[in-house]
Amino acid sequence: MTPADMDRAMEIAQDLKDAPHWPLAAYLAALEPQGAPRRIALVAEDVKTGIVVGLAVASLLPPQGELETIAVVAEGQRHGVARRLFAAMAEELRAAQVTEVMLEVRASNRPALAFYHAQGFVETGRRPRYYADSQEDALLLGLRLK
């Protein structure tokens, strides 16, 4: 992820109500090469325009990894962008000796839940009223990487 990608990533997330709205400092920290935990950030570009249309960020503490965010611009959704992003992320995670991926998601985020289930994630727990803004539960999902 380049600095320009980072600006675009923030733009994409800001336009999506369910994406985490990280401040710039969080992206900078996520991309700090010596930062801990180590993170992998991937972007998907439109093949014709080169414009970034999706992003995914995961943190790694092998053998575990956490998918911290995955988001695709609204007009680019349901065309397999997130599926391809996650496949690329899973490959990177495997190469880094990660065998288990976890994530948390708002219980009301049906598109994301459908996406995660389609990738093979299963529910492993629930954190009641985890999100302070809406008092909403977080669902914890996990996936074993083969």
Ligand SMILES: CC(C)(COP(=O)(O)OP(=O)(O)OC[C@H]1O[C@@H](n2cnc3c(N)ncnc32)[C@H](O)[C@@H]1OP(=O)(O)O)[C@@H](O)C(=O)NCCC(=O)NCCS
């Ligand atoms: C979740 C999200 C990343 C999915 O991105 P996407 O590029 O549209 O997903 P894909 O096209 O790769 O979908 C792959 C499969 O996931 C499932 N899926 C994805 N979105 C779905 C939806 N809205 N409803 C039902 N199933 C869905 C389907 O099985 C889909 O396969 P299909 O289209 O062949 O039926 C996208 O909806 C998004 O950016 N949401 C807002 C941000 C967010 O909530 N991120 C997650 C929390 S950080």
